[in-house]
Amino acid sequence: MNNLNDPPRWNIQPDQQGDDGGGNKWNYAFLVPMLGLAAFRWIWSRESQKEVLAAKIKYEEDAKLIKKELEMKYLSTVTETRRTVAHLELELEKERSRVKGYRDALVSQSRQLIEERKRLQEDRESIDREKQQLLRSGAAAALYNNLVERETNWQSKAMLVIKEFEKVLVERQNAFCSFLLHRDKRYEIEKSLLVKAATEPVAVDLNMESDLKTIFKHDNHCADILNTDKRKNGRLMWLYLKYWELQVELQKFKKVEKSILGTNYNAE
Incomplete structure (x- = not known):
């Protein structure tokens, strides 16, 4: 049976006689790279977090700027649209007034022409009567x-x-x-x-x-x-x-x- 009080020889062991301290050399040879790797990963994680935070801040600033520009463009578009609508309504009202004026003038001209036509017809009938009188001689x-x-x-x-x-x-x-x-x-x-x-x-x-x-x-x-x-x-x-x-x-x-x-x- 294995004797737990007498484990096999591992790399990490206290100095023994006749070993010239060879075990300690191997222990430090593995420890230094591991510490360096851990330090690198810690530094890299910190830098990555800083970059992520900076990117997030820049994104939020850009988003705010774009939102502000869009709001300004929207307000400008709404204002211009309202101004255009008001102008078109004014022009439409002017055209309606102009058309009404033309219609009234046309009606007036038509009435005058009808009256003139009636007068001419009466003159024609009068001349026809005179013509008949002249034809008798x-x-x-x-x-x-x-x-x-x-x-x-x-x-x-x-x-x-x-x-x-x-x-x-x-x-x-x-x-x-x-x-x-x-x-x-x-x-x-x-x-x-x-x-x-x-x-x-x-x-x-x-x-x-x-x-x-x-x-x-x-x-x-x-x-x-x-x-x-x-x-x-x-x-x-x-x-x-x-x-x-x-x-x-x-x-x-x-x-x-x-x-x-x-x-x-x-x-x-």
Whole structure:
């Protein structure tokens, strides 16, 4: 059996006779590296903790800075958005007021044209009655027919002029309603119409230049966005075209009446 009081010889043993202290050398040879390794691990752990702590502090500072910048950007965006919304609401209110003004002006112009048309119709009926009276007399009837024929030729020429204006007005209104044509195209058409109205004798007699300016200012009616018929655009322009036609017919009979009255005066 093993004797526990007599263990085997290990490295760590007290000096014995005849051993020359060899056991102590081995003991210190292992102890010094172990102490060095422990010291290195302790120093490395401390440095790692410092680096982790420094990284954590830097991360928190960066996070706070980013959060502050985001909050400032958010507040700036909210402020700018509110300012934009307020500006758009103001512009919308202005546009509503402007549209209301245009609508009121258009209604007023329409009423005036309707009243003028009614007056022209009454004048026409009056002239028709006078015409019937003149037809009852033979010589007067012949004179009247000659004058009517002459003025009818003038009326035909005047109606051709109005048709030319109608064609260009349709193109002008199409340019106004189109999303593809630039406004310069419309301005060019309007300028040419005004020049023609100021130089064409029939247009001058009908005072078309002033009426055209009213159309350009107030006629903003456009048909549906999918509309392909140019003649469905515009509203005030069609009233004025009809008004000009009635004016031509009225002037024809007024010229006949003036000629007859002048002839009768000379005969007397």
